[in-house]
Amino acid sequence: MTTSQPGPAGHSADRGERRPQTLLVLGATGDLADRLLLPGLGRLVASGTRPHLTLLGSGMDDWDDERWRRRVTDAFAGAGATGPRVKEMIRTTCYLPADVTREEDLRRLLANCHDQLVIFFALPPAITARAAAALTRIGLPPGTRLMLEKPFGTDAVSARSLNDLLARLVPEEQIYRIDHFLGKSTVMNILGLRYANRIFEPILSSAHVACVDIVFDETLGIAGRAGYYDGAGALVDMIQSHLLQVLALIAMEPPPTLAAQDLRGRKAQVLRATRVWGDDPATWSRRGRYAAGEINGKRLLGYADESGVDPSRGTETFAEVVLSVDTWRWAGVPFRLRTGKGLAARRKEAVVTFKQPPRVPSGLTGYDQPDRLRIGFGPDRLGLDVNINGPGHPLELSQVHLVADFGPGELPPYGEVLRGAFDGDPTLSVRGDTAEDCWRIIAPVLECWRAGAVPLPEYPAGSCGPEDSLLTAAPGTATDG
Numbered sequence: 001m002t003t004s005q006p007g008p009a010g011h012s013a014d015r016g017e018r019r020p021q022t023l024l025v026l027g028a029t030g031d032l033a034d035r036l037l038l039p040g041l042g043r044l045v046a047s048g049t050r051p052h053l054t055l056l057g058s059g060m061d062d063w064d065d066e067r068w069r070r071r072v073t074d075a076f077a078g079a080g081a082t083g084p085r086v087k088e089m090i091r092t093t094c095y096l097p098a099d100v101t102r103e104e105d106l107r108r109l110l111a112n113c114h115d116q117l118v119i120f121f122a123l124p125p126a127i128t129a130r131a132a133a134a135l136t137r138i139g140l141p142p143g144t145r146l147m148l149e150k151p152f153g154t155d156a157v158s159a160r161s162l163n164d165l166l167a168r169l170v171p172e173e174q175i176y177r178i179d180h181f182l183g184k185s186t187v188m189n190i191l192g193l194r195y196a197n198r199i200f201e202p203i204l205s206s207a208h209v210a211c212v213d214i215v216f217d218e219t220l221g222i223a224g225r226a227g228y229y230d231g232a233g234a235l236v237d238m239i240q241s242h243l244l245q246v247l248a249l250i251a252m253e254p255p256p257t258l259a260a261q262d263l264r265g266r267k268a269q270v271l272r273a274t275r276v277w278g279d280d281p282a283t284w285s286r287r288g289r290y291a292a293g294e295i296n297g298k299r300l301l302g303y304a305d306e307s308g309v310d311p312s313r314g315t316e317t318f319a320e321v322v323l324s325v326d327t328w329r330w331a332g333v334p335f336r337l338r339t340g341k342g343l344a345a346r347r348k349e350a351v352v353t354f355k356q357p358p359r360v361p362s363g364l365t366g367y368d369q370p371d372r373l374r375i376g377f378g379p380d381r382l383g384l385d386v387n388i389n390g391p392g393h394p395l396e397l398s399q400v401h402l403v404a405d406f407g408p409g410e411l412p413p414y415g416e417v418l419r420g421a422f423d424g425d426p427t428l429s430v431r432g433d434t435a436e437d438c439w440r441i442i443a444p445v446l447e448c449w450r451a452g453a454v455p456l457p458e459y460p461a462g463s464c465g466p467e468d469s470l471l472t473a474a475p476g477t478a479t480d481g
Helices: 031-046 065-078 084-094 102-109 125-138 155-169 185-193 233-251 260-272 413-423 432-450
Strands: 022-026 053-059 094-097 116-120 146-148 175-178 209-217 274-276 285-291 291-296 298-300 320-327 334-340 345-354 372-377 380-389 396-406 458-460
Touching: 022 031, 022 345, 031 053, 031 065, 031 084, 031 413, 053 065, 053 084, 053 274, 065 084, 065 094, 065 458, 094 102, 102 125, 102 380, 102 413, 146 413, 155 432, 175 413, 175 432, 185 233, 185 372, 185 380, 233 260, 233 320, 233 345, 233 432, 233 458, 260 274, 274 372, 285 432, 320 432
Parallel strands: 022 053, 022 116, 053 094, 116 146, 146 175, 209 334, 285 458
Antiparallel strands: 209 345, 274 320, 285 320, 291 298, 320 334, 345 372, 372 380, 380 396
16 A cells, blocks of 8 residues: 655645545534534635535435435535535535445445545544554555544543554544644634734743633533433543643644644643643542523523433533643643533633732722633634723722634634645644543543542533532632633
């Protein structure tokens, strides 16, 4: 089996030639393809940057071409993707039923793929591993690129085993582990804020920062995703992947360039230095599960009563963990990661809380909140909370909130990560060693929870979550919502 060689800075040698490509989607009838992958693809095709791209769908369901084209049409329309290239892709796309763990089915799929091949594994981790193992026995066309949806494995051991399988298929530079939080808008917003503004980067360190909170709170429940969610839970679904990637971007040292090798190397350094605070997951992690309640006037069933949920699994819908980043810059600063479903308010942001000034001069009154830098993920915006002399008494301080919108990116996150794979640019994908480190970081928490050392309280849907939230506990300074 032969493979193409990477060019400089991790870019494939054929980048920019716009050679014809085929995107083969395994698991094409699933929820991921419908909600995220196809809408992102539609927007990318509508942008006109992929003039020679063929789409082929495959899944276990006994669909025909007509039903598959209806799904593609609806997904593209829902994303506002229109134009002649969109119509042409819908007209030419085909569907082939297949069991991707069977060699004979994979051979049949590959025989129907032409040009340079990009395979998207929109599959559960265990099925992805079995499909990859089957592919190692039959080989892939030269230059094939592989795209995998998180989670990458189910623990550190399985992630390492999957990486070994993939390395037998293609070089690391041709593997694109997809975390849509790394869509270019979010990444570039954080990097631009840090490295293009002298006022922020010098104070992002333990000398000035009290704590960093990375929060992804949702008002929605599991929205019919029990088949996936009940086997994952909030810790794996959000913290192990998305929120650790955001932590790496906030905490990493400045890269010399934004090339894949430099950027991903800096992220890897940070994650290698990250662990549970005090190596004590029983103290510095929390979990919970939403019970029935009301959100914005609508009744939400308790998680245990949702269709497809096995209550005996003890799956959490709320997870918190406090981490330390043991580098010179961040030693002693708690990074507090939280995510939850069925909560009272939607909150998606990273908050850098600064230490209080050494002394506020006598005579100034009203100071009771520290300065904060807020980086929003939905919508993408920058906020700065600062204390100033407000109207009224000239010596009385009040906190004001300065806000600037980043604005939407050219493409949705899945459009961005797909473009990276088509262009041979792995900058926005997760490197293999990083995927393993993310599992290592949360492994003590998972073990602690499985042993029952951390309780699983229920919180009413529409509430703020469990009462003993770590965002109001030491170490660090409490933050409000």
